[in-house]
Structures are given as C-alpha cells and as structure tokens.
Amino acid sequence: MKIQEEQALRSQIVALIPRLRRFALGLTRNGPEADDVVQMALERAIGKLSQFQPGTRLEAWMFRIVKTTWLDDRRRLARRPAENNEAAINGFAGDCLAQTDVLDLRADIARALTTLNDDQRAVVLLVLVEGQSYDEASEILGVPVGTVMSRLSRARMALVQALSEQGVRP
C-alpha cells in the first residue's frame, strides 16, 4: 500500500470514529467501556491496515473489528473477574448496569437493550442506528441475510415489549 493510500485510509478511519463509538456504546451500554473497545479496535485496525482490501467497504471492516473486539474483550474480562472486577461487572451485569447512572444512554433504552442477546443487539444497532442495509449487516456480522432479518425481527419485538413494560409510549 502506498503511503498516500495509507494516509487516506487513516483519515477515513478517523472520520468513522464517532460512529464506531456510538456502535460500541450500544453494544456495551457503558460510555467508558465503549471507548475502551473502540480504542482497542483502532489499534487492531491500524495493525492490520495492510490487510484491508482496497475497493471493499472500510465502514463494514471497521464495524466488524469493533464487534469482534467487543466479544474478545468480554471473553477476556470473564476469565479475570478478580483483576477486572469493575469492568467485568459493567460488561456482564446488564440488569444492574442499566439501573446505574454511569450509562451514557437513556435509561429506558439501555434497559430495553439489556433484554436482547449479543447477536440481536449487534444487528439492531447496525440496522436501526447505523443505517446499514440488511445486506451490509450480513457482511459485517458474517451471517446470511435471512439470519439478519430473523434476528432483527425478534429483537425489535422484544425491544417494543420491553419499552412498553417500562411505560414508554411510542
């Protein structure tokens, strides 16, 4: 990769950071933890920059790295609860987390997102928040479009139900 191409790529990644942070926030439901995930994802992306295929979607590549980093981070925290107690609690005790003030999200939305499993949450955020098409979400998540649609459909019904139970009116 030429130096100019690499610089252009880096600039495009910087421009994506706000969206990556927003995606990570939805996944983690915790602002500081989301930024940790994004920071690690950026480090990974820069380390793998030579592997990026020109002509493919940088956005999809970066979202995929963030999602993978988040899952890896959860696994890593799970194995060292004593050393990462606070982070582990934030990452895994969604029910407790949603009731705290540490969230950088509306509490009702955070609680509703907590009712979704990881796969459902990722697809909801990509399609409903990040505006990815079903095909694009399929590319990012590495699952068939039909799987994207079925996960998304179930997740949205669960979200509406969860919000309704909280007394949130559309």
Next chain:
Amino acid sequence: MIDKITDEMIMALADGQLGDSESERIRMDVAANPELQAQFEAYQTSQRMLTEAFAGHLDRPVPTAMQQVVLGNTRERGGVVSLDSERTKRKPPVRFDFLLQAAAAAVLLSAAALSGYQVGQNEPEDDAIVLAGLLPQDSPLQNALMATPSGSSIDIGQSQFLAIATYQTSDRQVCREFELNRAGSGTVGLACRTESGWQIEVAALNMTGGTSDQFLPASADAFELVGAALDAKGAYDGVDATREACILDQRNCVGQR
C-alpha cells in the same frame, strides 16, 4: 398466487428495504389487516426510538488518543499507550508475526495435518510455540478438556489448566476455550472434539521475559487469534453449565440449552 406475509416482510417494508413492486403489494396487505398494521407500526416505533436515542452521540468530541492511534506514525506512536498492553500489564508478545502466521494456518489446516503436542508431557524448554493438532488419547490436556468445568482449573505438570468456556457450533461440534498458564508465560487456545479425539484448532503462547514467578494471562493478540478461530467456526454461542456437563459427558443432550 399470493405469498404469505411474514414478519420479516413487514419489517423490511418498515425499513424501506423492499423493491417498489413488492413494497406496494405488501403495503396494501398491511393496510387491510389491523394486526399486520399494528406490527408494521411496532417496527417503525422501534426504529424511531433507537434512532432518537442515539442521535446526539455523533456530536461528542473524539478523544485525542483515538486520533493519535490512527494518525500517528506506526513506528513512533508519539507516546500513545496501547490500551491492550496497559490492561494486561505485560510486555508485548514475542514473535507475534510467527504466532499469527502459524495460528492462522492452524485454523485452516485439517485435524490430521499438524502434529500434536502433549502439554505436561515432555514439554520443550522453548515455550514460544504454537500448539496444533490432534491430542493423543489419555494425554493430560485431553483429559482436562473432557473433565474440567468452565471456570475451574487443574494443574498439569508445571502448568495450570483453566477451562474458559464451552461452545457448540451450528453443526453441533463441541469446542472449548482454555488457558494454560505457568510462571512467566500464558497460552490461550481453542480445542474442538472430533471423532478421533480432541483437536487443538489454535493455541498461542507468549513469553513474558521469563523472570516473573506469577501466572500471567496470554496477550490480547492471542485472544484475538482464538476469537478469529471461534468466528470461523461460527461458535460464538457459549453453552451454560448444565448443558456443558451433559455434552462433556457425551450424553444425549437434546432439549437442554
């Protein structure tokens, strides 16, 4: 013949992801059916609420450290500290290029393609290796994989085996993530059960300088390798303790989640 209107079709209509003709047809069906209309509105509601909830988050200033990671010279990061390195409190991985190549190969190669390495038996002095291949029957690692509940550890020679999690792929193959830690080094690996026994799909070991007497976890890079192997197998869905006990015991676990 008119196709049945599925939940996914109504959702795709709400999301504007249908072609014109299909969109028009389904829109008419939805409009004529109060139940479908309510469902359509629920999909719209979920989209609107999520969009609104996250709308302001793009305006937050980007932390300087993030920009520096991306824009900084990769050889001279300008003092930016690697978060992975900080969080794991350890030195950067040694021979990572080698590990990356070898581990990637291990993911792709067939079970019989690589020779096995018996942890706890005849361990070489040089720790910086990638383990891959079919484990011999009754080897200490195979026995540990078959019997150790996730979250539990046992000693294998000078190493501590820690079972991290059990996964099941879409084709029902059972895989286990584990760590092997010993003074000064940490290994993270993924093993999957085959008809011939347990196969190490990928394992990456880091040396930490050899002076520490503490058990240290493997690096973030190693976690990433195992994560990629899990991803490649479609095995990210872990199983709970009850099901794990059942499948490790090789009983019929139909009906258990």
